[in-house]
Amino acid sequence: MARGRRPGGADTRKVVLDAARRRFAEVGYARASLRSIAAEAAVDPSLVVHYFGSKEGLFRAVIEWPFDPAVFLDQLTAAGPDGLGRRLAAGFLGMWESADTGPRLQAVFRAAVTDADVTALIREFLTEVLAERLIMVIGRERAEQRVELALGTLLGIAVVRHILRVEPLAGLPLDELVDQIAPAVQQQLGGALTVD
Amino acid sequence: MARGRRPGGADTRKVVLDAARRRFAEVGYARASLRSIAAEAAVDPSLVVHYFGSKEGLFRAVIEWPFDPAVFLDQLTAAGPDGLGRRLAAGFLGMWESADTGPRLQAVFRAAVTDADVTALIREFLTEVLAERLIMVIGRERAEQRVELALGTLLGIAVVRHILRVEPLAGLPLDELVDQIAPAVQQQLGGALTVD
Numbered sequence: 108m109a110r111g112r113r114p115g116g117a118d119t120r121k122v123v124l125d126a127a128r129r130r131f132a133e134v135g136y137a138r139a140s141l142r143s144i145a146a147e148a149a150v151d152p153s154l155v156v157h158y159f160g161s162k163e164g165l166f167r168a169v170i171e172w173p174f175d176p177a178v179f180l181d182q183l184t185a186a187g188p189d190g191l192g193r194r195l196a197a198g199f200l201g202m203w204e205s206a207d208t209g210p211r212l213q214a215v216f217r218a219a220v221t222d223a224d225v226t227a228l229i230r231e232f233l234t235e236v237l238a239e240r241l242i243m244v245i246g247r248e249r250a251e252q253r254v255e256l257a258l259g260t261l262l263g264i265a266v267v268r269h270i271l272r273v274e275p276l277a278g279l280p281l282d283e284l285v286d287q288i289a290p291a292v293q294q295q296l297g298g299a300l301t302v303d
Numbered sequence: 304m305a306r307g308r309r310p311g312g313a314d315t316r317k318v319v320l321d322a323a324r325r326r327f328a329e330v331g332y333a334r335a336s337l338r339s340i341a342a343e344a345a346v347d348p349s350l351v352v353h354y355f356g357s358k359e360g361l362f363r364a365v366i367e368w369p370f371d372p373a374v375f376l377d378q379l380t381a382a383g384p385d386g387l388g389r390r391l392a393a394g395f396l397g398m399w400e401s402a403d404t405g406p407r408l409q410a411v412f413r414a415a416v417t418d419a420d421v422t423a424l425i426r427e428f429l430t431e432v433l434a435e436r437l438i439m440v441i442g443r444e445r446a447e448q449r450v451e452l453a454l455g456t457l458l459g460i461a462v463v464r465h466i467l468r469v470e471p472l473a474g475l476p477l478d479e480l481v482d483q484i485a486p487a488v489q490q491q492l493g494g495a496l497t498v499d
Contacts, residue, residue: 217417220466230467255463255472256483263459267451270416271426273434276451287452291487 120158123148127165132214137222141165166225170215180237184244191244192293196261197285203265204281213270216262233258245296256295264288316354319344323361328410333418337361362421366411376433380440387440388489392457393481399461400477409466412458429454441492452491460484 126148130139141162145152159165179202183194202208219229237258242250264284268276276284322344326335337358341348355361375398379390398404415425430447433454438446460480464472472480 220462221413221417226467230469233467233469252471252475252483255469256460256487259459259463259472260456260487261459262462263455263457264452266416266458266462267429267455271422271429273426273429273451275448276455279448287448287491291452291456291490294487294490295483 119148119150119154123150123155123158123165124168128169128211128214131166131169131218132210137225166218169211170229180240184240188245188297190293191241192257192291192296193285193289195241195257195296196289196292197281199258199261200265200268200281200284200288203269209269212265216266216270241296253296257292260288260292260295315344315346315350319346319351319354319361320364324365324407324410327362327365327414328406333421365407366425376436380436384441384493386489387437388453388487388492389481389485391437391453391492392485392488393477395454395457396461396464396477396480396484399465405465408461412462412466437492449492453488456484456488456491 123144127139127144130144130147133139139162141155142152144162144165145155148155155165159168179198183191183198186194203212215225215229218225220226233255238251238254241254241257245253264276267273268279268284279287319340323335323340326340326343329335335358337351338348340358340361341351344351351361355364375394379387379394382390399408411421411425414421416422429451434447434450437450437453441449460472463469464475464480475483
């Protein structure tokens with residue numbers, strides 16, 4: 108890239124991200140080539156590399172968007188461990204429910220269970236970004252295990268509700284679902300913590 | 304089929320099932336044609352139709368094998384609702400653990416979340432075969448919802464452990480995992496039931 112030449116700016120970056128999101132959702136991670144994403148965004152492939160480094164970097168940018176992990180976890184954990192089960196259930200399942208983030212999470216999940224390279228990416232994201240912050244908040248023995256059980260529970264509920272779409276769970280209002288699941292999540296995070 | 308002509312017998316049926324299992328695991332439900340399965344089994348496609356009716360019938364035969372729902376559910380439910388959470392957790396996660404049934408369940412799950420026609424098949428299997436029997440045993444208000452929450456929880460744990468392979472959950476001995484998860488599952492099946 109020649110010095111002084113701005114290859115696009117914030118708008119172009121967003122156009123590439125949107126194109127990548129569509130391609131990953133349509134054909135999965137493995138089959139969405141960097142070249143096809145560039146074509147969808149109507150930019151040169153070198154520009155995609157300039158912004159995101161690689162297809163993996165691009166994917167990471169796509170998957171981190173819906174989570175916004177810093178903001179999400181700050182909101183969840185600001186009040187400490189009490190009631191964390193309910194807040195985590197409401198926050199996690201709320202993202203799957205949202206018209207904005209829901210379809211993206213579904214695409215990420217489908218890629219995570221079918222493509223080994225994406226699996227590794229998601230594993231890293233779960234453990235280093237999401238779980239690590241939660242572990243700091245609950246601060247109990249076997250904290251990692253507790254967080255993984257709680258996230259696993261919520262992930263399974265999201266799959267039954269939004270991917271397998273099994274009734275009556277699929278049609279249950281979100282607040283009722285959170286009422287049903289919060290005690291189990293709280294128990295997994297730490298049996299002795301207050302269930303609100 | 305001409306009268307009096309036996310088109311293969313039990314061995315041929317098994318050869319076709321094994322071939323189908325391999326094809327579904329390798330390329331997924333949508334891309335495994337009935338013709339390619341017949342070719343893999345070295346039989347005529349009409350023979351596959353004779354035994355299983357259709358590709359869907361064949362797939363159902365493949366997915367029902369690892370579960371063996373009648374035996375599995377009889378063992379789980381014979382003792383009634385008390386301790387059902389633990390028995391369900393041990394039975395369900397034990398099948399994912401097994402060298403025999405585990406890889407088949409993974410293949411089924413991957414197909415279920417990526418191919419819409421398999422999703423419908425699995426949804427039907429979950430609700431009409433697995434959930435219905437459990438609902439009869441727990442016999443409480445909102446039984447369907449309770450069973451789906453419990454199965455969703457266990458499914459999510461299985462995904463984190465066996466597909467995403469997140470540590471420490473992936474490496475935890477099965478009996479310790481069951482100890483951790485049984486109270487939550489029992490609570491979902493019915494809060495007032497005995498937790499053993």
